[in-house]
Amino acid sequence: MQTQSSLRVPIKSHIYMCYIFDFYFGIASHLIPRVRNHFLKLKDFFDFEQIILMTVDNVDYTLILGGSNIRHVPLLPVRIPKRVMWILGQLFGVVELLRASRNREKMVLFASPYAMYSIVISWLLKIPLIVHFKYDQTTQPTISPLQRGILNAMINFALRRADMVIATTPTLKKIAIYRGVSEKKIFVSPNYVDEDVFSPNVDGKWVRELLQVAQDEKLIIYMGRLSPEKGLDTLLDAISIVFNRYPRLKFKLLIIGSGPKKDRLIKKCKEQSLCEKVLFMNPVPHSKVPSFLSACDIAILPSYSEGNPKFLLEAMMMGKPIIATNVIGIREAVTNGKEALLIDPGNPEMLASAIITLLENQELALVLGATAREKALRKYSKKVVFKQAIRNPFLVLGF
Numbered sequence: 001m002q003t004q005s006s007l008r009v010p011i012k013s014h015i016y017m018c019y020i021f022d023f024y025f026g027i028a029s030h031l032i033p034r035v036r037n038h039f040l041k042l043k044d045f046f047d048f049e050q051i052i053l054m055t056v057d058n059v060d061y062t063l064i065l066g067g068s069n070i071r072h073v074p075l076l077p078v079r080i081p082k083r084v085m086w087i088l089g090q091l092f093g094v095v096e097l098l099r100a101s102r103n104r105e106k107m108v109l110f111a112s113p114y115a116m117y118s119i120v121i122s123w124l125l126k127i128p129l130i131v132h133f134k135y136d137q138t139t140q141p142t143i144s145p146l147q148r149g150i151l152n153a154m155i156n157f158a159l160r161r162a163d164m165v166i167a168t169t170p171t172l173k174k175i176a177i178y179r180g181v182s183e184k185k186i187f188v189s190p191n192y193v194d195e196d197v198f199s200p201n202v203d204g205k206w207v208r209e210l211l212q213v214a215q216d217e218k219l220i221i222y223m224g225r226l227s228p229e230k231g232l233d234t235l236l237d238a239i240s241i242v243f244n245r246y247p248r249l250k251f252k253l254l255i256i257g258s259g260p261k262k263d264r265l266i267k268k269c270k271e272q273s274l275c276e277k278v279l280f281m282n283p284v285p286h287s288k289v290p291s292f293l294s295a296c297d298i299a300i301l302p303s304y305s306e307g308n309p310k311f312l313l314e315a316m317m318m319g320k321p322i323i324a325t326n327v328i329g330i331r332e333a334v335t336n337g338k339e340a341l342l343i344d345p346g347n348p349e350m351l352a353s354a355i356i357t358l359l360e361n362q363e364l365a366l367v368l369g370a371t372a373r374e375k376a377l378r379k380y381s382k383k384v385v386f387k388q389a390i391r392n393p394f395l396v397l398g399f
Contacts, residue, residue, distance in 0.1 A: 014048065014050055014051075014052065014100075014103065014106050014107050014108070015046070015048055015050075015051045015052070015107075015108050015109075015110055015397070016051075016052045016054060016097065016100065016107060016108070016109050016110065016118065017051060017052065017053045017054065017110050017111070017397070018054050018093065018097075018109060018110070018111035018112070018115035018117065018118035032061045032064045032065065032072075033064060033285060033286055033287065034286040034399065035053065035065070035070070035399050036064060036065045036070065037286075038399040039051060039065075039069070039070050039399075041382075041386070041396075042393075042396065042397070043069075044386075045389055045393035045396065046393060048069065050069050050070070050071060051069060051070045051071075052070070052071050052072075052073055052100070053065070053070055053071070053072045053073065054073045054075060054093060054096060054097075054115075054118075055072070055073075055074060055075065056075050056076060056085060056086065056089030056090075056093070057074045057075070057076060057089075058074050058076040058077060058078055058079050058080075059074055060072060060074050061074075073096060075088075075089045075092040075093050075096060076088060076089055076092060077092075089117075090115075090116050090117045091117070092117075093115065093117030093118065094117045094120065094121060096117075097109075097117060097118060097121040098121065101121065101125050101127070104125055104127050107127050107128075108127070108128045108129075108130065109121070109122050109127055109128065109129045109130070110129075110130045110132065110394075110397050110398075111129065111130070111131055111132065111158070112131070112132055112134070113131050113132075113133060113154060113155045113158035113159060114137070114151075114154060114155075114158075116154055116157075116158070119131075119157060119158045119161055122161065123161050128163050129161060129162050129163050129164075130162060130163065130164045130165075130166060130394055130397065131158050131159055131161075131162040131164070131165050131166070132166050132168075132397070132398040133155075133159065133165050133166065133167045133168070133172050133175075133176055134167075134168040134172070134191075134307045134308060134398060135168075135172075135306070135307030135308075135329075136155065136172065136175055136305075136307070136328075137151050137155075138151050138152055138155070139305040139327075139328055140228075140229045140304060140305050141229075141304050141305070142228040142229050142304065155179065156179050156180065159176050159179050159180075159181045160179070160180055160181060162181070162185065163185070164185055164187065164394060165181055165185055165186045165187070166186075166187050166188075166189050166394065166395060166397070166398060167186055167187070167188050167189075168188070168189065168190050168191055168307055168308035168398070169188065169190065169307070169308050169328075169329060169332045170188055170332065171328055171329070171332055172188075172307070172308075173186050173188050187392065187394075187395055189385065189388060189389075189395035189396065189398070190308050190313075190379065190380055190385060191308045191309075191310050191313055191380065191385075191398075192313075192380055192381065192382045192384070192385035192386070192396075193310075193313045193314050193316075193317040193376060193380050193381060193382065194381075194382045195317055195376075195377060195381040195382060195383065196382075197290055198289075198290050198293070198314050198317040198318050199290070199317075199318070200294070200318055200319045200373065202290040202291055202293075202294040202318070203291065203294065204290075204291045204292065204293070204294030204295030204296070205295070206291065207291050207292050207294070207295035208295045211252070211254065211279060211295075213252055213295070214250070216250055217250045217251055217252055218249075218250065218251040218252075218297040218298065218359050219251070219252055219254060219295060219296045219297050219298075220251060220252070220253045220254065220296065220297065220298045220299075220300055220355065221253075221254045221256065221292060221293065221295075221296035221298070221299055221300065222235065222253070222254070222255050222256065222257070222299075222300050222301065222302075223256040223257060223289070223292070223311045224256075224257050224301070224309075224311050225257055225258070225259040226255070226257045226258060226259035226260070226261040226262045226265060227259045227260055227261055228260075228261060228304075229303060229304045229305055230261075230302065230303050230304075231302035231303050231304050231325065231345055231346065232255070232261060232265055232302065233261075233265070233268065234302050234345070234346050234347070234348050234351060235253070235300065235302045235348075235351065236265065236268050236269060236272065236274065236278065237348035237351075238302075238348040238349075238351035238352040238355060239253050239274060239277060239278060239352075239355075240272045240274060240348075241348060241349065241352035242352050242355050242356055242359075243274065243277055245352075246356060249356070249359050249360075251277070251297075251355075251359055252277055252278070252279060253277060253278045253279065253300075254279045254281065254292075254296070255278065255279070255280050255281070256280075256281045256282075256283060256284060256292065257282075257283055258282055258283055262280070265280075266280060289314060290314075290318065293314060293315055293318040293320060294318060296320060297320075297321075297358075297365070298320065298321055298322070298323060298355070298358050298359075298365070299311070299312070299315035299318075299320045299321070299322045299323075300322070300323045300324070300355075301322070301323075301324040301325065301330065302323075302324070302325055302343075302345065302351060303324070303325055303327060303329075303330065303345065304325070304327060304345045304346065305327055305328060305329065306327060306328065306329030306330050307329045308329055308332075308333065309329060309330065309333070312324060312330060312333055312334070313333065313376060313380045315372070316333070316334070316339065316372040316373060316375060316376035316380070317373060317376040317377070317380065317381070318373070319369040319370060319372060319373035320369050320372065321340070321341075321358050321364070321365040321366075321368040321369045321372070322334060322339065322340035322341070322368065322372060323340065323341050323342075323343065323351070323354045323355060323358065324340050324341075324342055324343075325342065325343060325344065325345040326342040326343065326344060326345075327345055330342070333380075334372065334375075338368075338371055339368060339371050339372040339375055340368060340372065341354040341357065341358065341368070
């Protein structure tokens, strides 16, 4: 099958996926199986010999990816400190792609704008490049001016060099245009959710039993990286407000994930006497995410910035009421008062008020959840997103 996009980027035998993943924080346990399932679906669109997934880590996940025509190439030979991980990963990536470039007439590079080794090799060897623009890190308020400057230079170089840019939201498309990319090269393809897997009919009772959540307790869930841009300090401050001002409300908060903020967040719970209200879990396999969402009463995402957040879309597909921040990436997926309650980032009082509203107003929670699922089925279902790929298969390469 040949793509009918306006770009002359052929579907070739080898597609090299180049990403910057930090598996040291434990995300591989749920990410890699999801990647495998995603690429199994791509056989309907591509007649490829192999997809090579190159990531900045030191763990080989080839066995997990088995049977999917994917070979994983971990670029780092040993576990190293995070501060030098990115630099060495880029250097090893260049070496690996130079080795593979002997067959460059059969190669297409598909990369994140932060995988500079792939951008540089594409530029030097004239290999077709597709950049997956799913998140603009410069929107994070937690980064320094120096970091923002470096990231801006990287993103601009990657997007302008690309033969095709796949943005996950219309806002990211506008950002790419603002960064000097021709609109003709940019296509919008959102993250998708398998509506057959993320169904409101999934049984989550075993999760509540596992967590010892009583029947009359409401369960609030956050799932994702535990890093500064996710706003989890604000979330704990809001939970403390609810707990101290409304002791009659019965609820628990479940935080699932790992990352650099985990120890600090656990310490903060102890300092604020929230250990009985806040539960922490390591990342769960993606196959179990529907059960955890089924078990919850409210999904929460207090981020300072987002791209096209998978957790939010999955919660929508499960028909869960959502509380989130009114920031880029989130406000494109949900509308305040319609599919979610949106609050200002970094505002614990406002977040606490939204939590109290949904804990006390079951009717509103049901309406928000039903409307969210309806929108997810209409815009973010696997069926809808993959239908777009009939004309341009490259749109569904990203995961």
